[in-house]
Amino acid sequence: MVHVPQFEAPGNHGPDRIVSDTFAIDEHSFCLWIFPRGNPNEVEYYDRSLSVYLVVTDLEKRPLDWLTCAVFTLSVVHPTDPSKTIRWHSSLHDNKFNHALYNWGVHSLGDLSSFKPNGFVFPDGSLRVSTRVRLMSISVRVHVEAGFMAHEGLGLGPHVCTIDLPFCSTLADLLAALASRFPATDAKRPRKCLSALTTSTPLFGNLLCDGTDIDAYSCCDLFLDPASLDSFVFVKVLDLHTGVLRYVGRLCLSAFPTAQAIVAYLAVAFPHVAHWMSVREECAPQLASMLSPVDRLLPSDVVIFAECTPTRAGASPTSDTNTDRWMMRVRRCLDQYLDRHYKHAKALIANRLHHITLHDIECIGDLLDLPRFRIHSVFAKCHENARRTLQYIMEGRHLGFICDSCGETDFVGARYNCTVCSDYDLCHPCFERSHQVRHRYANVDGKWRRVPNFDDHNPATHPMHCIYPVFS
Secondary structure, eight states: OEEETTOOSTTOOSOSOEEOOOEEETTEEEEEEEETTOOTTOTTTTTTBOEEEEEEOOGGGSOTTOOEEEEEEEEEOOSSOGGGOEEEEOBGGGOEEOSSOOEEEESOSSBHHHHTTTTOSOTTSOEEEEEEEEEOEEEEEEEOHHHHHHOBSSSOOOOSEEEEEETTOBHHHHHHHHHHHOTTOEEEOOGGGOSOOOTTSBSSOOOBOOSSGGGGGSEEEEEEETTOOSSEEEEEEEOTTTOOEEEEEEEETTTSOSHHHHHHHHHHHOTTOOOEEEEEOOOHHHHTSOOOBOOSOOTTOEEEEEEOOOSSTTOOTTSHHHHHHHHHHHHHHHHHHHHHHHHHHHHHHHOTTSOOOHHHHHHHHHHTTOOHHHHHHHHHHTTTOHHHHHHHHTTTBOTTOBOTTTOOBSOBSOEEEESSSSSOEEEHHHHHHOOOOOEEEEEETTEEEEEEOOOOOOTTTSOEEEEOOTTO
């Protein structure tokens, strides 16, 4: 915390600029520049506002291509009421520090004339400014096809290595890091990065950072593709008799644009199988829900094929009755893989001598496709009690979701997601009532609020997709 001494309203004759002590996070050093009378280079704010900036220091000791990636909060502290403390949060626009841009901040962290009347001046006559800084990185988990071939079950299997990069890295930075580890291979980016990018464009966008949601982007999976295919799908085969799910290969999407086209490929590899049906391998919450046949394929889809046999002689293997029976058998096989992950969590809870850590829960979350930022949010809600956090998750909750009718968050039971409206969900009791909802809940200025006059959702014409939580 930095003291701005003898602070007065406009007319303050103190120093033009205060430089705080240097503080370090890992190998990155920072300080604050505080302009008690406003930044003199910003005419609009000089003599009107308090200007504060976070500055990277020790520039002369850094290599020419240095890069620091961080998000931060700047605050004017209220001496008696923390709820009145003024806070300014950086966004992902402001997270990249380099030799050209080594300071970021805000020209106005408050009007000079407002501090004293609103009780911000401490008894010793000072104003106090603080900051919280968090370095941002992204862990790229690198996969190769040999790992897919050796893996059994859901997911991609083990990664061969992890590359840690500053979050604001560009595609060129990523390719350079990969080339240093895998000089002979080309890389395919995760689906989030499949759109065309110049190599100087940051891999991720300019979402606001609230200190929690950023964990959604703390890691990603990347496949090194020696064939450099533009778009492909991964194909797995499920043995309904043994329940074993194995990877069999990947196919160019332009050559195999439909599930039926892939069946022709499988007929060569598995000539004894007369009929196939397929489902898309989804994240765990989707896998815990109702399955449906693949309608269309997208780049990087993982498609599961299994043999489909008629229920009786002469019946069509694709009849509704046979399809339902096939889906139930696939459901049971995939549930076995989910149950293995559930058993691991249940064993942790049952062992009263084991000290459960946040890392334990993150590992379980990785297995069940639970974003880390949602796990961290529950961890904070449970007062950083890891055992209670895991118990809360195992109650079968939709972490991070809010019912747009009643406003309940992290609700249990089925979640009904509108396939037409954007981000519209109902809990099971509200869906059962099936009445017209004239409001919804939305994030307004960083807080979830009830928004009235919402008429976009029509229960009569908008299909709702039923999704069950993990541990349901």
